[in-house]
Amino acid sequence: MIGKVPKPGKSFGGCIEYNVLKKDAAVLYADGVRIDKVAHTIDDFNMQRKMNPSLGQAVGHIALSWSPNDKGKLDDEKMVEIAKEYLQKMKIQDTQVLMVRHKDKEHPHLHIVYNRVNNQGKTITDKFQHYNNLKFSKQLTLKYGMYMAKGKEQVNRPQLKGIDKLKYELHDTIKAAIKKVNNITELKKELAKQGIDTYFKFRSGTSEIQGISFGKGKYKFKGSEIDRSLSYSKITQAIQQNVQQRESEQVQHKQFVSDLKAAVQSQTSAFPQRQSTGGKSLLEVLLTPEYIEPMPYIYDTDERKKKRKKAKSDL
Structure with a gap:
């Protein structure tokens, strides 16, 4: 399971309409709001936000x-069960939920x-939400026996947005840079070249x-x-x-x-000179990637049969 937590918004109307009016959308659970009409749902959320008018971004x-691998394990009831436990762990409680x-x-x-x-x-804080989201998403994935992808290889990167997209970009760039450098100082310089x-x-x-952090732009x-894998x-x-x-x-290449040099030197006198080496030593020729010893072309059995059959038909 993966949780995506965008920044809090200002409009309950836009958020609820996007979610409820989408094709094939199904309301599975509601607490503290009416769901008979979209307008009623929006009004209920807005009524409660007036209890704390100074909080502009009240929309969570x-x-x-x-994973698609979990389809067989998930029905509506199970999804709601996991979502409720997720909200409890995230300390999103005693409030309206849809x-x-x-x-x-x-x-x-x-x-x-x-x-x-x-x-x-009172205000439900959004501090440390991204960290807690990662932590509790993994906990619940393991608890309910859901599919756990190895690393980040199977994440659909084109679908990512905002902070999630940036994290994966940092992950891929840092991982690639680690393979090139010889120490942490070189890593810092290599990453600086890429902003x-x-x-x-x-x-x-x-x-x-004791620790390491990475930043890009304001993040x-x-x-x-x-x-x-990216701790210090x-x-x-x-x-x-x-x-x-x-x-x-x-070391293996030098060996x-x-x-090879020793073998060539010991066999030089017995090695037939088949072609010009262009002034290069035999060792240099053998170490050239493009060097290929000419091989006679041998017809396979089927091709020889076809040749004989054709020759008979021409008689």
Whole structure:
């Protein structure tokens, strides 16, 4: 399950009309609002928001999506059950809620509209929502035995928007840069070329790096918030492994060249000179990628039969 949490909005009318009037939309659950008419639903939300008129962005909107692999496990009742538990964990309680299921995509998904002005007129905070959303979405996915994709490979990136889109762009760019560099300083320089800022968190009173964050434009995220593999310790570990792998490959290549050179030197006198080497040594020719030893063309069995059959027919 994945939760998408856009910024709070100002218009209940626009949000509710988008969700309820969409083709094949189905209202699965409502608390504190009438659902006999769209106009009544909007009026009920707006009536409660007047209890806290200073809160301009009172419209809460969250989309919960599941993998197409979970279709067989999800009916309307189960989706509402999971959504209610999600709201409880997110501390979105004691307020008006509307849950609407859409069927315009291959994957099951549910839209939640809620009033950030609760039933007592107090504001429901939106602080740390993105972090909590990731945390609780994963918890509920595991609890209900839903499909858990490995990493970010199967995410439909063209469908992403806003902060989610930016996080995946940062993820892909940072992952690619890690493969090129030899240390964390080089990583910072490489990312700077692509407009990404790198920030380090140091242990109090020391120069020891304890954490890492990345920023682009006005947004800044901890590495682990983008992906668990992008914490400072995981990044430094990945860089070290890449460096060791490159060094190992270089050693293997040098050994290969050395062994080939020794073999060529020992066989030079017996090796027939079939073609001009253009002034290059035999070793240089063998190490040229384009070098291909000429091979006689051999007809396969079927082709030889066809040739004989044709020859007989021409007689």
